[in-house]
Amino acid sequence: MTSSSVREGEASRIAGPDEGISLEELRLAARNHGMPLEALRYDLTPPGLHYVLVHYDIPYVEPDSYRLTVDGRVGTPLEFDLATLRARPKVELTVTLECAGNGRARLHPRPVSQPWLDEAVGTARWTGTPLVDLLAEAGVLDDAVDVAFTGLDHGTDRGVEQDYQRGLSLGDAVGRDVLVAYEMNGQPLPPQHGAPVRLVVPGWYGMASVKWLRRITVLDHEFTGFQNSTAYRIKHDTDEEGEPVTRIRPRALVVPPGFPDFMTRRRIVDAGPVELFGRAWSGRDTVSAVEVSVDGGRTWGAAVLGAQVGKHAWRAWTFRWSAVRGEAELLVRAVDRHGTQPVEQPWNVQGMANNMAQRVLVTVR
Numbered sequence: 212m213t214s215s216s217v218r219e220g221e222a223s224r225i226a227g228p229d230e231g232i233s234l235e236e237l238r239l240a241a242r243n244h245g246m247p248l249e250a251l252r253y254d255l256t257p258p259g260l261h262y263v264l265v266h267y268d269i270p271y272v273e274p275d276s277y278r279l280t281v282d283g284r285v286g287t288p289l290e291f292d293l294a295t296l297r298a299r300p301k302v303e304l305t306v307t308l309e310c311a312g313n314g315r316a317r318l319h320p321r322p323v324s325q326p327w328l329d330e331a332v333g334t335a336r337w338t339g340t341p342l343v344d345l346l347a348e349a350g351v352l353d354d355a356v357d358v359a360f361t362g363l364d365h366g367t368d369r370g371v372e373q374d375y376q377r378g379l380s381l382g383d384a385v386g387r388d389v390l391v392a393y394e395m396n397g398q399p400l401p402p403q404h405g406a407p408v409r410l411v412v413p414g415w416y417g418m419a420s421v422k423w424l425r426r427i428t429v430l431d432h433e434f435t436g437f438q439n440s441t442a443y444r445i446k447h448d449t450d451e452e453g454e455p456v457t458r459i460r461p462r463a464l465v466v467p468p469g470f471p472d473f474m475t476r477r478r479i480v481d482a483g484p485v486e487l488f489g490r491a492w493s494g495r496d497t498v499s500a501v502e503v504s505v506d507g508g509r510t511w512g513a514a515v516l517g518a519q520v521g522k523h524a525w526r527a528w529t530f531r532w533s534a535v536r537g538e539a540e541l542l543v544r545a546v547d548r549h550g551t552q553p554v555e556q557p558w559n560v561q562g563m564a565n566n567m568a569q570r571v572l573v574t575v576r
């Protein structure tokens with residue numbers, strides 16, 4: 212956990228022990244908003260409340276001049292305009308997306324980057340055409356290994372100039388549910404969510420779902436671009452290569468009960484029965500249980516689970532709390548077949564795939 216080898220002003224620098232959130236982090240937080248937790252109530256996140264993460268600028272794209280190319284290790288390179296993509300076989304999928312940096316701002320010491328608290332999540336209904344069909348039509352050659360996806364946005368990160376670009380293994384790319392999507396909740400994609408066309412990779416942290424998709428390139432070698440080899444890695448030391456960030460780890464969130472204080476957002480509820488409501492999801496499996504603590508993690512009880520909104524989407528849960536006067540600390544955690552959400556922080560250098568349990572402070576009056 213040393214910060215010595217990371218320069219000031221660099222993304223994924225580790226903040227000093229008492230260092231507050233900087234204006235640079237605030238600027239990122241103001242551009243990239245989370246989903247207000249009260250919106251956990253909706254099966255499908257209403258437009259504008261879904262979280263947004265944009266590394267560089269939102270590109271301005273004229274739908275009429277938009278083109279998507281499929282090239283690299285294919286028999287026949289292809290080019291599509293928007294009308295041609297929309298005329299192809301249509302698939303609709305409800306998908307919970309979460310940013311791999313969710314929860315980062317609560318880590319100690321804090322990785323300096325987009326400072327998410329708990330709310331970098333949202334669930335949308337995406338309409339598009341299966342990626343696998345585009346690849347089949349282009350004719351993937353036998354030596355194909357990875358597929359690279361390139362966005363129309365451009366910037367620098369830690370001194371590396373780049374188009375936003377991510378690679379997927381061919382095996383992951385040909386999953387039936389990977390979509391080249393052009394609608395969100397039945398409307399054309401909004402600019403901030405990738406208009407006019409984006410990739411949607413269900414179950415994976417959001418970085419895989421490349422927005423403003425302009426190019427799909429089949430490679431005969433492993434993709435080693437910045438966003439795969441440097442940014443989205445779980446590292447415990449700055450200098451190590453680390454593990455790639457892939458599928459979404461389980462997480463449960465509760466709608467903070469009662470009403471908030473304006474500045475602190477501390478909750479106030481009346482003593483008596485309180486019905487807690489929340490959502491839980493996992494991109495690697497199905498959530499099999501949600502556990503709730505109303506005493507700061509000393510004891511836990513089981514929530515009642517609702518149906519999943521979709522195969523790749525969150526499920527609702529409820530928990531009856533008999534609130535007694537005084538101060539309470541709520542914690543919630545999701546369980547899947549691979550394990551339970553940690554209460555202690557799963558710290559790593561860039562604060563990736565950290566699914567530490569949510570805590571909510573409540574004054575019961």
Ligand SMILES: Nc1nc2c(c(=O)[nH]1)N[C@H]1C(S)=C(S)[C@@H](COP(=O)(O)O)O[C@H]1N2
Binds near residue numbers: 418
């Ligand atoms: N082209 C491009 N695609 C991108 C990004 C980006 O900055 N540029 N951000 C990624 C990250 S890190 C996340 S979490 C998701 C966010 O998707 P959303 O803004 O639609 O919620 O988009 C991904 N796709």
Ligand SMILES: [Mo]
Binds near residue numbers: 264309312
């Ligand atoms: Mo992200």
